[in-house]
Amino acid sequence: xxxxxxxxxxxxxxxxxxxxxxxxxxxxxxxxxxxxxxxxxxxxxxxxxxxxxxxxxxxxxxxxxxxxxxxxxxxxxxxxxxxxxxxxxxxxxxxxxxxxxxxxxxxxxxxxxxxxxxxxxxxxxxxxxxxxxxxxxxxxxxxxxxxxxxxxxxxxxxxxxxxxxxxxxxxxxxxxxxxxxxxxxxxxxxxxxxxxxxxxxxxxxxxxxxxxxxxxxxxxxxxxxxxxxxxxxxxxxxxxxxxxxxxxxxxxxxxxxxxxxxxxxxxxxxxxxxxxxxxxxxxxxxxxxxxxxxxx
Amino acid sequence: xxxxxxxxxxxxxxxxxxxxxxxxxxxxxxxxxxxxxxxxxxxxxxxxxxxxxxxxxxxxxxxxxxxxxxxxxxxxxxxxxxxxxxxxxxxxxxxxxxxxxxxxxxxxxxxxxxxxxxxxxxxxxxxxxxxxxxxxxxxxxxxxxxxxxxxxxxxxxxxxxxxxxxxxxxxxxxxxxxxxxxxxxxxxxxxxxxxxxxxxxxxxxxxxxxxxxxxxxxxxxxxxxxxxxxxxxxxxxxxxxxxxxxxxxxxxxxxxxxxxxxxxxxxxxxxxxxxxxxxxxxxxxxxxxxxxxxxxxxxxxxxxxxxxxxxxxxxxxxxxxxxxxxxxxxxxxxxxxxxxxxxxxxxxxxxxxxxxxxxxxxx
Ligand SMILES: Nc1ncnc2c1ncn2[C@@H]1O[C@H](COP(=O)(O)OP(=O)(O)O)[C@@H](O)[C@H]1O
Ligand SMILES: [Mg+2]
Numbered sequence: 012x013x014x015x016x017x018x019x020x021x022x023x024x025x026x027x028x029x030x031x032x033x034x035x036x037x038x039x040x041x042x043x044x045x046x047x048x049x050x051x052x053x054x055x056x057x058x059x060x061x062x063x064x065x066x067x068x069x070x071x072x073x074x075x076x077x078x079x080x081x082x083x084x085x086x087x088x089x090x091x092x093x094x095x096x097x098x099x100x101x102x103x104x105x106x107x108x109x110x111x112x113x114x115x116x117x118x119x120x121x122x123x124x125x126x127x128x129x130x131x132x133x134x135x136x137x138x139x140x141x142x143x144x145x146x147x148x149x150x151x152x153x154x155x156x157x158x159x160x161x162x163x164x165x166x167x168x169x170x171x172x173x174x175x176x177x178x179x180x181x182x183x184x185x186x187x188x189x190x191x192x193x194x195x196x197x198x199x200x201x202x203x204x205x206x207x208x209x210x211x212x213x214x215x216x217x218x219x220x221x222x223x224x225x226x227x228x229x230x231x232x233x234x235x236x237x238x239x240x241x242x243x244x245x246x247x248x249x250x251x252x253x254x255x256x257x258x259x260x261x262x263x264x265x266x267x268x269x270x271x272x273x274x275x276x277x278x279x280x281x282x283x284x285x286x287x288x289x290x291x292x293x294x295x296x297x298x299x300x301x302x303x304x305x306x307x
Numbered sequence: 308x309x310x311x312x313x314x315x316x317x318x319x320x321x322x323x324x325x326x327x328x329x330x331x332x333x334x335x336x337x338x339x340x341x342x343x344x345x346x347x348x349x350x351x352x353x354x355x356x357x358x359x360x361x362x363x364x365x366x367x368x369x370x371x372x373x374x375x376x377x378x379x380x381x382x383x384x385x386x387x388x389x390x391x392x393x394x395x396x397x398x399x400x401x402x403x404x405x406x407x408x409x410x411x412x413x414x415x416x417x418x419x420x421x422x423x424x425x426x427x428x429x430x431x432x433x434x435x436x437x438x439x440x441x442x443x444x445x446x447x448x449x450x451x452x453x454x455x456x457x458x459x460x461x462x463x464x465x466x467x468x469x470x471x472x473x474x475x476x477x478x479x480x481x482x483x484x485x486x487x488x489x490x491x492x493x494x495x496x497x498x499x500x501x502x503x504x505x506x507x508x509x510x511x512x513x514x515x516x517x518x519x520x521x522x523x524x525x526x527x528x529x530x531x532x533x534x535x536x537x538x539x540x541x542x543x544x545x546x547x548x549x550x551x552x553x554x555x556x557x558x559x560x561x562x563x564x565x566x567x568x569x570x571x572x573x574x575x576x577x578x579x580x581x582x583x584x585x586x587x588x589x590x591x592x593x594x595x596x597x598x599x600x601x602x603x604x605x606x607x608x609x610x611x612x613x614x615x616x617x618x619x620x621x622x623x624x625x626x627x628x629x630x631x632x633x634x635x636x637x638x639x640x641x642x643x644x645x646x647x648x649x650x651x652x653x654x655x656x657x658x659x660x661x662x663x664x665x666x667x668x669x670x
Contacts, residue, residue, distance in 0.1 A: 200392035203359050208406035208453075209380040218405075222396045 045286070052279035060275040070280040080281070082256055083264040086171065090260055091239040093175035094182070098235055099228070101179065102186035107220070109187070110194045120191070123184035131181070131244030138177045139164070139249060167257040170250050174258050177245045182238055186231050193227030194220070226300065233296040237289055261285050309370055309460035309493045310335050311356065316365035318351050318517075325351045326517045328364060333495065333510075338487050340508035341497045343540075348517040349497040350465055356495060357463050358382050369460060380409075385454035386463040390470065391446045393438040393453070399425075400434040403453050424456045444475045455490070462494045468503065480506060501541050505529070513537055530651070535660040538584050538653055544616065544627045546584045546653070549601075553654065554578045559669050562654075565622025570598040571652060573666035581663070584653035587616070590628035592637065593644045599668060601626070605641045619643065 052070055054062035074080045109119045126134070141147045142163035150160045163173040197220065205215050221228075243262045246252060252259035252267060259267070261281060269278035311333040318326040326348040333339050341349040354360035356367060358379035366375045374382050385406075393402050400421055407417045425431045428448045438446055447467060454462055467483075468476045484507055487494055498504055504511045505525045513520045513528060513536075521533045525541075532538035538546040551564025553571075555578060562569040562583050569583070590601075603619030603626055610616075615636045619626045628645055630636070637643050651665040 198390075198392065200388050200390060201394060203379075204386070204388060204392040204394070205405075206359065207357060207379045207384065207386050208457075209409040210405075211380075214409065219394065 048279045048282055048286075051276055052283050054276060056273075056275040058273055060269070060273070066276065070276045074277065074280050074284070079256070079259075079264075083259050083261050083281075086256070086258065087240065087260040087262075090171055090175060090178075090242065090258075091236055093172060094178045094239045094242075095232065095235045097175075098179040098182055098186060099231055102183050102190050102231065103228075105183070105187045106190035106194055107216075109191060116191075120188060123187045123191075126181050126184040129181075132248060134177060134181055135245050135248040138173075138180075138245075142173055164249055165254055167254045170254055170257045174242070174245050174250065177249075178239065178242055182235060186235065189231055189234075190224065190227055193224050197223045229296065229299055233292055236292055240285065240289060310368075311461060311493065311495070312368040312371075313356075314366045314368070316352075316355060316362045316367060318348070318355060318360065319363040324517050326355070327519075329519050331512065331519075331522065333493060336491050336493055338484075338494045338496065338507055338509045340504040340511045341495065341514060342499065342501060342504035342508075342511055343514035343520075345499055347514040349499075349514060352514075353386075353463050353465055353495060353497050356461075357384055357386050383460040384463055385457045385459040385461075387447075387450045387454050387465070387467045389466040391438075391450040391467075393446060393449055395438050398435050398437055399430060399441070399449050399452075402438070402449055403456050406453070406457050420456050421452075424452045427455070428452045443470055443472075444479070447471060447479065451486075455486075460493065462492050464494065464496045466498055467496075468498070469500075483507060501545075502543060505541065513540060531662075531665070532584075532653065533662055535582055535584065535655040535662075538655070538662075542586055542588075544587050544629065546586050547590075547626050547628075548582045548584050548655075549621060549624055549626065550580070550582055550657070552578070552580050560664075560666060565624065566602040567621055568598075568600055569647070569652070570669040571666040572669045573664060575654060575664035575666060577656070577663055580657035582655040582657060582660070584655060585647050586650065587627045587629040589648050589650040589652075590626075590630075590645045591648055592617075592628070592630055592634060593646075599646055601645045603643060603645060605637050605639050605643060608636055608639060610636065617643075619645070 051060075051062055053066060053068070055064045055066045057063050105123070109116060129137075141149050144150055144160055144162050144165075147163070149163060153160060161169055163169050201219060201223075202215055205219050210218060240260075241262055242260065243266065246258050246260065246263045247266070250258045252263045262285065265278045265281045265285070268274045268281065311331075313329060313331040315328045315330060316326070317324065317328040341352055343349055351360060355362045358374070358377060362375065366373055368374065369382060369384075394405065397405065403421045403424060404417050407420065412420075421434075422431070425434055428451060430445070430448055430452055433441060433445060433449075438449065441449065447470070450467065468479055471479060480503060487507075496503075496507065504513075505528075508525055510522065510524055511528055512522050515536055521528055521537045523531075528537060528541050532541065532546070535548065539548070549564045549567055551562055551567065553560050553562050553575065555561075555575075558572070560571045560573070560575050562571060562581075564583065601621055603621040605617060606620055607618040608615060609618070610632065613632055614629050615632055615634075617628045617630060617637065619628065626645070647668050649667060651667060653662055654664040654666060655661065656663050
């Protein structure tokens, strides 16, 4: 008994040793900035971003009474809605389609991994050309169908949707690959069994695929939401939060407050709120995954 | 009433024939066993009957109605898979109720049907469990129950016992026989195990390399195998073979092999090189007989309690004899003589391996 405890203690010491490098990295690049941000959000800052006088929760009070913050919150929410739901549906559709044709699966995986390998700046440039109101391919197609030209990036009604399209394009490959691997864990015989039991294709999808894929779907959902909440590159390159704040999501607002308005404390307060939003989602996911140590 | 008819059914995959064209009629209430070594096309045949696989040629009829290209769900069949293929996210009850739910059976009827079937299979206490919370034997019973609630015309089973341990397998075998009697259902059962085939089947279809070798009752296959493969597949231990040649000598037929000479009687037109087949249970130790003899050396003795299995070398060939435990067994290394008893001795053509005669030992 005693020997065992000793051994366990020795093991955990050894484990700690192995974890040390990553713990160090975490400390320097994650924990330190986090605590620095919390501190900044509670202080007034000078022009160099250094904490000067203690402000308590004043910046949070300012933030929650600012219509601009709620505008950012709304834009962020809408953006998440526009990207996550259609993005997952599209990935699900692609994954189910590819899953049927096991032969070319390696090729499809490569194709799906493709958008992942393009830097956000590159993707943004490609879409900037495609979204160009006069020479872009998007309006060319609209014109083919006798539809009115759209000012993709400069019309406040369309800008957020356009950014969402880029975001979906960038993440759909990853989502598809993950969903595909989830689909592949469902044994073929379960479908055959369902076919004999009398389930037609859409019934199999509802009764077998969706429930058995739910852990994977949930994972993709959480990752997509977090990814949406952190979208920055496309916005910074293409719209800078505009037109008229139509794409001013929280992350961009943080950036603007900090580096244009030199309002570091306010930006820190916003980032703490964002941090808690993401933390909540992550906890939610762990809870869910823990509760369902599935079916195996 | 459910009869099944295969007409020239075959299955060809890209480059090889999994099942060669065959005809087969299965009568109502039969327990038909498809048996053969792994890869011989049993599963493919069953899957063509289920509709999960489309035949390359031929037609299938159930009750006289052609169903060759009918969807599985419209064939009124139920299948028990080798690994059970239970729905992992559904409870035992939901697993059993699913097919009925899809058929829009009302809730009340579903409930009584499932409960009745659960009682029959001793599953009442497990209805709220998920498959992962069940033992292999219990999962197997759920898979069976899922098929039974459907009251299908035909039950299809693909090696349903092969994932069970030996003891449970024997027990479930008996239960399946009882179930068949009780439901009076037509069952098509696939197995690679000849004992399952012998004990459960009302009729056996023995396959090899996609070709049906013989169709018959268990005893027909045991007593009158049509070729050397069937003879060597059925029986435990299986039939033993010695190579040699036969020739007529007066009213008798003489088999001459290495360290082996047998004087036989019976009808046989041919002569020349043959295999001689004897079942181990028909070999006796050192009987006195002037005109016949098989001389061998004991290599291994297996005493299984009720019987002793004696492994011998006869010249360059192996021979196994099964003798009653009451007899004093020989020792390893002993030279012994063995002789067949009055049971038929099978003669197979050396080239075609087809049965050419059944002869008896001459006194
Ligand atoms: N989908 C398939 N594609 C190609 N060959 C197959 C396929 N399914 C089975 N086979 C081949 O057909 C033969 C019969 O297989 P199967 O019916 O599963 O045998 P059994 O059930 O008797 O072990 C085997 O040689 C197997 O390799
Ligand atoms: Mg098989």
